[in-house]
Amino acid sequence: MVRRVKKPARIKTETRIPAHKYISSDSNLPVPSTVDEVKTRLSEIFSCCSDFIQREISCGKNRLIKIVVAYLNGFVDKRILNQDVIRPILDFLSNAAMNESMSISEQLKECVVVNNDIKEACNMQQAVDGIVSGEALIFIDGEETALVIGVKAPQGRPVKEPDTEISIRGAREGFVENLLTNTTLIRKRIKNPNLKLEMMQLGKQTKTDVCICYIKGIANEEIIGEVRRRLKKIDIDSVLDVGIIEQYISDSKFSLFPTVGNSEKCDKLAGKLLEGRIAIFCDGTPQVLTLPYLFIESIQNTDDYYDHAIFATVIRFLRLTALLLSTLLPGIYVALVSYHHAVIPFRLMITLAASRQGIPFSPFIEAILMIIAFELMREAGVRMPKPIGQSLSIVGAIVLGEASVAAGIASNLMVIIVSITAICSFVVPPLIRVIMLLRFTVLLAANLMGFLGIIILIVVVFAHLCRMRSFGVPYMAPFSPLTSADLKDSFVVVPIWAMVTRPGILRQEKAEGAKGTKRQEVMLNSDVQKD
Amino acid sequence: MMCRKIKKRTDRVLIACLLVFLLFLTGCWSRRDLTEISIVAGIGLDRTEDGKIILTVQVVEPAAVQSTASGKGGSAQQKPVFAESYEGETVYDAVRGILSVVDKKMFFGSAQVLIIGERLAQDGIEEVLDYFIRDHDFDYEIYILVAKDTTPMEIFEMETDIDAIPSVYIYGTVDNTESRGTVKKTMLIDLIKEMSGNEKQFAIGSITKAGEMRVKTEGVAVFRDGKLAGWMDRYETRGYLFAMDKIKNAIINVPAGNGKIAMEIMRSKGKISVEFNNGELSALIVNVKVYANVGEYKGKGRLETPDSLYELEKALGEEIRKEITMAVEKTQKEYCSDIFGFGSYVRKYHPRYWKKAKRDWLAIFSELPVIVNVDAKAERVGIVMSPIE
Structure with a gap:
């Protein structure tokens, strides 16, 4: 990874400047005025770039007008370049119908080049930036400015259903690596000029296109401003993935809980935008960030809104149970069998004791061993090439199953508990990693102090959660602060025809350091969706 | 500036780490794994002839219980429970002493029943119960029972084929008194309340052996001043429970013509009170209201008319009244123990009178006449009205 590493100030001044500026001396200098100079300049800049192509064409009546076409091979669509750009120029220049009062490049821009995406580059920096981002540079001898024409060839994989977020109902379209395709997918769903897409570039080396997307009038202006501010502050060499941006703009940088969400699904993102959230697209990443991200979103799913509200509500409770179980279950088990025998029903106690008979480890060690075994398997399963998957699952079933019981390493019950824990953790995908770490902490606390330890830990975690904010919005909203109007889409899902207001909490909060405002204001600010 | 900020942060992290390490210093105290304890299913207490306490425990062998339950295992199978006893000066002494014959520490929280031997009951149980209340x-x-004509050791050594764990079987028989009402279900917590609120007059359910592999929980042991005074049979017990409002469901046989009608008590409300006459206590009153269904008609007769039902109600009331009177009179005359709690009723509602009667209350109590009013209602007769002819 080519990210800039923070170094002490002294060294920074020495090394930083040449590191990211490819033309240190003349980046702001105007484009040279002759073809030869331009060519030498570009050759210098793009030395050892085998994909760099520049071609000099002599045209005009007496082959007096020289033009230079420069682009990166493979990046531009050559057919469009030839048909829509070069051919008209050549035709135009060979005809005598030239307007003497305007410069050639201006005339080309105005009435010759078919392509719509056309800019003027006044200095070398702009010209080079255009070339490296897939545009073609056209320079006419004697002119002050060069033309930069967008003839980027469409690239990347086609739009597919995302593998990471599976839903039963709803659109199958998922975002791809290409930023423009992604923004188009959103436009397709929200046909409204108020859908704003603010483009910017991040990464001094990579010059990655990043796009802030929101619906004007729905999204909170203050949060938008805050997002802009935080994005502008990012000062790094490379943005290879949207995850890097996420880490830079997160509120609680040390918290394990995500304060920025991400999604690969178009319909989900459209829904988030319509709720008043803001999205950040990053070229080269199929995931799109959504913010502010609240805790409750981790148990929400697009399917919830497309189906009967009762099913959705039941499933929300299931998810919540899964969330609690997968964090607490091993800890509770350890606390029960190590400390609190009195609360176990008599029959269960005998079953537990019988299943633990002959196990050489303490319940804590047993649990840790089994959970680590499972986590290893999960990690291996994620990283490993698909064809080997089967052998892993066979080995996994043996290790985390009958064999470990037969070997006397783990008890039957522990195998069941670890399996339930594992299944439950997959129910709430955004929190899988948080849950994993919390599970270990809960186990440790349970082993040290039993239920008391678990309760202390729960209190600490909840205090932390309630203190957290995502772009100024309380993380635990709508529960803390309690916003009764927003409870319609929390653990309970009201039918979609009754869900008439947007989440009020996103509207009324100030972007930074804002205190919870009074409930009346929430009511005032939550405007009606069906207007 | 930056430096100071970082230092502050490291300080915080350091403090947090130190706090976390504090947790490890506790060393997991009082942690005991389930496999390191003896799961006690039943506790028995008795007294030797030379006045020592005998503690008997019935300990479960979980693995053996599991294999009995799943039905595997051969002839050389481990027994699901074993009983062990130890003599000590005090209960606690015996509890610790028993570890010289059993390896794992006793865990009493799982005990289902506490059985008190007859000899200990005669000597008084309050002092031995102190340990159970204090610890x-x-x-x-936990259910408390008094062993009649047997010892706790005998009961705990008995093997039964009903449940792998005899204590659970005993617990079950006491628990099902809800549908027969012939034994008093005495929990430790209730006993504590009765002992302190009722001037140490109380009754505890009794247990007897019924053959080699069975026990029978029927009747109660009546205590006076914390000492066993005598026993009541199942009908008297039922009368007692009617008065104490502890009947959930019971079958009362009512003579009807040449046969009998078994009435199922569906609901019952019992209340005790006293009657004053010229500032002097003149009678003990028991009011009971029951609702019953006809459960069985053994014999010939008709139940179609309201009159016949009215007769039935009257007969039922009479039956119950007989049982209650029997119970009250037995405690008055024979055992001289106010297990009904008339004394605490007087103390609660007539404190002035109580002050002067307190000293020789039992003498006053045993002389008072008893008025028992039973209001019985027959609600349903079942699918057939009269027996099939």
Whole structure:
């Protein structure tokens, strides 16, 4: 990874400047005025770039007008370049119908080049930036400015259903690596000029296109401003993935809980935008960030809104149970069998004791061993090439199953508990990693102090959660602060025809350091969706 | 500036780490794995002839219980429970002493029943119960029984084929008194309340052996001043429970013509009170209201008319009244123990009178006449009205 590493100030001044500026001396200098100079300049800049192509064409009546076409091979669509750009120029220049009062490049821009995406580059920096981002540079001898024409060839994989977020109902379209395709997918769903897409570039080396997307009038202006501010502050060499941006703009940088969400699904993102959230697209990443991200979103799913509200509500409770179980279950088990025998029903106690008979480890060690075994398997399963998957699952079933019981390493019950824990953790995908770490902490606390330890830990975690904010919005909203109007889409899902207001909490909060405002204001600010 | 900020942060992290390490210093105290304890299913207490306490425990062998339950295992199978006893000066002494014959520490929280031997009951049980009340390890909902014509050791050594764990079987028989009402279900917590609120007059359910592999829980042991005074049979017990409002469901046989009608008590409300006459206590009153269904008609007769039902109600009331009177009179005359709690009723509602009667209350109590009013209602007769002819 080519990210800039923070170094002490002294060294920074020495090394930083040449590191990211490819033309240190003349980046702001105007484009040279002759073809030869331009060519030498570009050759210098793009030395050892085998994909760099520049071609000099002599045209005009007496082959007096020289033009230079420069682009990166493979990046531009050559057919469009030839048909829509070069051919008209050549035709135009060979005809005598030239307007003497305007410069050639201006005339080309105005009435010759078919392509719509056309800019003027006044200095070398702009010209080079255009070339490296897939545009073609056209320079006419004697002119002050060069033309930069967008003839980027469409690239990347086609739009597919995302593998990471599976839903039963709803659109199958998922975002791809290409930023423009992604923004188009959103436009397709929200046909409204108020859908704003603010483009910017991040990464001094990579010059990655990043796009802030929101619906004007729905999204909170203050949060938008805050997002802009935080994005502008990012000062790094490379943005290879949207995850890097996420880490830079997160509120609680040390918290394990995500304060920025991400999604690969178009319909989900459209829904988030319509709720008043803001999205950040990053070229080269199929995931799109959504913010502010609240805790409750981790148990929400697009399917919830497309189906009967009762099913959705039941499933929300299931998810919540899964969330609690997968964090607490091993800890509770350890606390029960190590400390609190009195609360176990008599029959269960005998079953537990019988299943633990002959196990050489303490319940804590047993649990840790089994959970680590499972986590290893999960990690291996994620990283490993698909064809080997089967052998892993066979080995996994043996290790985390009958064999470990037969070997006397783990008890039957522990195998069941670890399996339930594992299944439950997959129910709430955004929190899988948080849950994993919390599970270990809960186990440790349970082993040290039993239920008391678990309760202390729960209190600490909840205090932390309630203190957290995502772009100024309380993380635990709508529960803390309690916003009764927003409870319609929390653990309970009201039918979609009754869900008439947007989440009020996103509207009324100030972007930074804002205190919870009074409930009346929430009511005032939550405007009606069906207007 | 930056430096100071970082230093502050490292300080915080350091403090947090130190706090976390504090947790490890506790060293997991009081942690005991389930495999390191003896799961006690039943506790028995008795007294030797030379006045020592005998503690008997019935300990579960979980693995053996599991294999009995799943039905595997051959002839050389481990027994699901074993009983062990130890003599000590005090209960606690015996509890610790028993570890010289059993390897794992006793866990009493799982005990289902506490059986008190007859000899100990005669000597008084309050002092031995103190340990059970004081220690935090005990379940206050444990059932207490008094062994009649047997010892706790005998009961715990008995093997039964009904349940792998005899204590659970005993617990079950006491628990099902809800549908027969012939034994008093005495939990430790209730006993504590009765002992302190009722001037040490109380009754505890009794247990007897019924053959080699069975026990029978029927009747109660009546205590006076914390000492066993005598026993009541199942009908008297039922009368007692009617008065104490503890009947959930019971079958009362009512003579009807040449046969009998078994009435199922569906609901019952019992209340005690006293009657004053010229500032002097003149009678003890028991009011009971029951609702019953006809459960069985053994014999010939008709039940179609309201009159016949009215007759039935009257007969039922009479039956119950007989049982209650029997119970009250037995405690008055024979055992001289106010297990009904008339004394605490007087104390609660007539404190002035109580002050002067307190000293020789039992003498006053045993002389008073008893008025028992039973209001019985027959609600349903079942699918057939009269027996099939």
